[in-house]
Amino acid sequence: NAGVMQNPRHLVRRRGQEARLRCSPMKGHSHVYWYRQLPEEGLKFMVYLQKENIIDESGMPKERFSAEFPKEGPSILRIQQVVRGDSAAYFCASSPVVGLNEKLFFGSGTQLSVL
Amino acid sequence: GIQVEQSPPDLILQEGANSTLRCNFSDSVNNLQWFHQNPWGQLINLFYIPSGTKQNGRLSATTVATERYSLLYISSSQTTDSGVYFCAVEETSGSRLTFGEGTQLTVNP
Numbered sequence: 552n553a554g555v556m557q558n559p560r561h562l563v564r565r566r567g568q569e570a571r572l573r574c575s576p577m578k579g580h581s582h583v584y585w586y587r588q589l590p591e592e593g594l595k596f597m598v599y600l601q602k603e604n605i606i607d608e609s610g611m612p613k614e615r616f617s618a619e620f621p622k623e624g625p626s627i628l629r630i631q632q633v634v635r636g637d638s639a640a641y642f643c644a645s646s647p648v649v650g651l652n653e654k655l656f657f658g659s660g661t662q663l664s665v666l
Numbered sequence: 667g668i669q670v671e672q673s674p675p676d677l678i679l680q681e682g683a684n685s686t687l688r689c690n691f692s693d694s695v696n697n698l699q700w701f702h703q704n705p706w707g708q709l710i711n712l713f714y715i716p717s718g719t720k721q722n723g724r725l726s727a728t729t730v731a732t733e734r735y736s737l738l739y740i741s742s743s744q745t746t747d748s749g750v751y752f753c754a755v756e757e758t759s760g761s762r763l764t765f766g767e768g769t770q771l772t773v774n775p
Contacts, residue, residue: 584762584763586765592767593752593765593766593767593768594709594752594754594765595765596762596763596764599761599762606761607761607762610762640707642709653714654699654711654713654714655699655711655714655754655763656711657701657709657711659707659708660707660708660709662707
């Protein structure tokens with residue numbers, strides 16, 4: 552049973568380009584969480600999605616960022632018109648049920664570098 | 667929102683030493699988890715521990731929910747224990763984990 556899979560592992564973009572980060576949850580999991588880790592900082596919550604629904608996006612920047620988790624396929628975190636301040640590690644985690652009443656497992660993350 | 671404070675922010679040990687990491691939180695929580703982020707950036711879940719005590723090899727954790735703190739004990743530390751240790755909590759009103767800023771642990775040979 553594969554864990555949470557994220558790709559790409561590293562992503563380099565120039566300012567103004569778009570970044571698309573993918574997260575495939577563990578098998579049987581229908582809830583996905585995205586977190587961002589800036590250099591030398593802890594993880595900050597961005598968004599919580601269930602299949603085809605955004606449950607909590609209170610941590611998402613108001614502009615340029617969007618997330619989706621379609622019925623089929625991975626969850627996508629999309630960043631439009633990237634700026635240098637978007638450079639960070641982006642992690643996703645998945646769970647099988649509502650609530651976090653068990654261990655939460657994270658993917659290996661996507662390191663985004665904006666030149 | 668809930669505040670999560672970890673101490674100490676940095677810790678340097680000699681191999682074989684024991685250590686205690688602390689996590690204080692400002693409100694009631696549904697759950698608390700400890701993670702280890704290794705030098706390659708991978709996040710490893712160590713414990714799901716909303717209350718009580720658990721042990722896993724050289725690691726153990728205790729959460730006293732009524733007093734809003736948790737402790738992570740590392741015994742006979744090894745160089746592979748180096749990395750950042752995060753405490754993360756879920757508020758009773760929430761559905762996500764809020765992370766502390768972490769404790770950077772360096773274990774020297």
